[in-house]
């Protein structure tokens with residue numbers, strides 16, 4: 001008897017029905033694997049501020065913010081205003097708009113290594129574009145990434161994200177071990193002449209919020225450049241960590257940076273930013289890289305993104321970080337009182353809950369806790385808390401102490417349910 005699962009089913013009959021209907025026409029019910037969970041995902045009908053409401057009419061505090069893409073939670077009034085104005089004036093046309101330069105200028109102002117920006121419709125596309133640039137510049141084909149790194153759905157990257165599961169990109173992908181500079185140096189020494197780019201996240205997102213050491217990033221960048229490969233930093237998630245992204249905190253300047261998520265203000269987005277010497281591949285006269293897309297740099301996304309980034313100030317980032325520390329302490333205290341084997345990794349406003357007594361050093365180990373994590377995830381939903389199924393939590397600028405304390409209370413109630421369930425099993 002699984003009380004948590006039973007309660008979830010009882011709470012969400014309309015979501016179950018909506019999912020069953022969707023599965024008849026959309027394989028899996030949804031075009032987004034990361035938003036699927038068993039027995040069925042919620043179907044949400046409305047989202048405002050830090051709350052989402054499902055089709056059963058139940059309310060949840062949203063502490064995942066669309067996998068980190070919402071810096072200011074849902075329907076943030078300044079973004080709603082900018083977007084509404086833009087939608088009323090048209091959503092896309094075959095010519096330029098003024099918003100694109102505005103967003104690019106803000107990114108260039110903030111990110112030390114950015115002298116130019118090109119926009120895409122997703123972080124995955126940014127990853128594809130960054131690799132295309134590196135291939136055009138180096139005349140090489142392969143990529144070197146970290147095991148369990150995540151850079152989107154390009155098959156070359158999937159070979160590293162899901163080793164063993166999706167080997168179809170393996171012929172073009174070398175895989176090093178995160179935070180083990182030597183493993184990267186060795187591959188570059190042996191195969192450097194085939195490698196167009198080394199791609200790394202400064203903090204692994206899908207890998208469970210695991211931060212790189214400064215030494216690791218510096219050594220890998222030096223080895224990549226010495227081998228004639230480009231060093232690409234994937235800041236799709238980590239740009240939110242400071243006004244200039246994680247690279248400003250680490251004091252590094254990659255050749256190219258992938259962006260996404262918060263720079264779109266809640267709309268589909270991605271970008272590659274970099275130095276002039278690399279970005280000049282887009283010079284239409286030279287035509288070294290031809291880059292286009294029907295919705296790339298569209299005025300709605302660019303308007304939302306310009307507001308989102310402008311309002312993500314150093315002061316508000318610091319406040320989010322303090323709230324995340326408060327949340328982290330609250331969760332840890334309750335877990336310890338209940339003797340739950342739970343640890344939390346935190347970097348700024350990003351947290352990842354792990355069901356392991358000791359914080360695992362290898363990103364891979366997070367997968368061993370899948371069953372307990374799933375129980376906790378469903379129990380949290382039962383108590384009105386939406387996080388990512390894998391335990392990722394991400395705060396926003398509109399949250400405050402009172403809301404965080406409510407989150408802690410709800411998470412504590414979920415932990416009690418999990419402790420009871422695990423004791424029952426034992």
Ligand SMILES: Cc1ncc(COP(=O)(O)O)c(C=O)c1O
Pocket residue numbers: 067121122123124125127150151152153201205206234235236237260261269270
């Ligand atoms: C680090 C990182 N890179 C790239 C991506 C891909 O971005 P998108 O989902 O917008 O394609 C993600 C998405 O979660 C990500 O976390």
